[in-house]
Amino acid sequence: MIVGQLMGANAVAAIGSTASLVGFILGFAQGMTAGMGLLLANSFGAHNPQQVNRRFSLSAVIALFVAFILMLVGVLLAGEILVLLGTPTTILTAAQTYIQIIFAGIPISMAFNFLSNMLRSIGNSRTPLLFLGISSIANIIFNFIFILVFHWGIAGSALATVAAQFISVALCFWYIYRNVPLLYWHKPLNIKFKEINIQLASGIPMGLQFSIIAIGAILVQRSLNQLGTDAIAAFSVASKIDQVSMLPMSALGTALGTYVAQNAGGQKYQRVLAGIKQTFVLSVLMSIVITLMILLSSRQLTYLFISNPKEMLLSLTQTYFRLVTPWYLLLSGLFILRFTLQGLNYNFLPMLAGVIELLMRALAAIFLVSIWGFVGIALSAPLAWLGGSITLLYRFWKAIRRVQQSIALQERSQGLPDE
Structure with missing residues (x-):
């Protein structure tokens, strides 16, 4: 938002052209720490503090090692990958500057994801949210200082984030x-x-799931880059609003995964079912409200990011919102399916769903963009959500049945009549 207001549409396009690549690298880091966090949540729910501390310490070593590997790979190969993605030459230098600074800060980013996920795993979700809010305010202040006072441009925006x-x-x-x-x-x-294998078996599938989904976004980004700077800027603005809009639904899903893991670890299966039902209702209602808010104010939202957008850019962002936001209802359900299964330690199928999402985005990038242009780009996300949801639905139903059977066994063992 600040970059667009202070530096214009080309700067927004430069940063937007790196989004899929940043998502690929940082997505793996975020997913891996979240997966290890669910494992720790299970130990916490089982009231095993020694195992909680040991798993935390092992996870920290693994996360640190992975962070430095990702940092080296990202910084060294960022420029070549941007060229392979067909990034327009008018924004290539700025895009490379931005992404290399972001990748240099991967250990910092992973440290926050790791520590916040560990705090959530022991039932403290408020503190990470508070610190994230403070960080967001600091990011805004640093952007103004680094861009307006020090005149560091795109590099200043990246440094502000780190x-x-x-x-x-x-x-x-x-x-x-x-x-x-x-x-x-x-x-x-x-x-x-x-022990290491257990940590990796929980962390890697979730990290791969995030990265696999991001590969689909990279394919879409390559097709988008061929549509020109206006399309890149419009998609960047719409994607930023998308990301903010998805945060409440994603946060509910993440909280549900931790809640399910804790209560499954403590064999409190009634609480597992109650948490799933309540989170589902809340997430659906939230998705409907967010959809209506965006559709009613889509033009004004674009002006928040770019001070004087072209009419073409405004038209493209509105097209994106009309095609994508009605599908938030499906996305809210996808988060429930995915994080419930991960909380119950079904790690493979959510990763498979990520592969299906990749294939659906690839379908859009290869075929739909050549037919419908920017409309094909916009449809890539809903198609991915649909494919992921269909993949998870049957296993989710089977998992719920198994939880219900566990409840019935507990009631019998306690001499309670079955419902």
């Missing part, structure tokens, strides 16, 4: 040190391969 993330990491460390001895890091001794 600096704001560093503040959130520092706050997480401070909070854990003061209040959460359970998450103090201790050097893990006598590490067994089985």
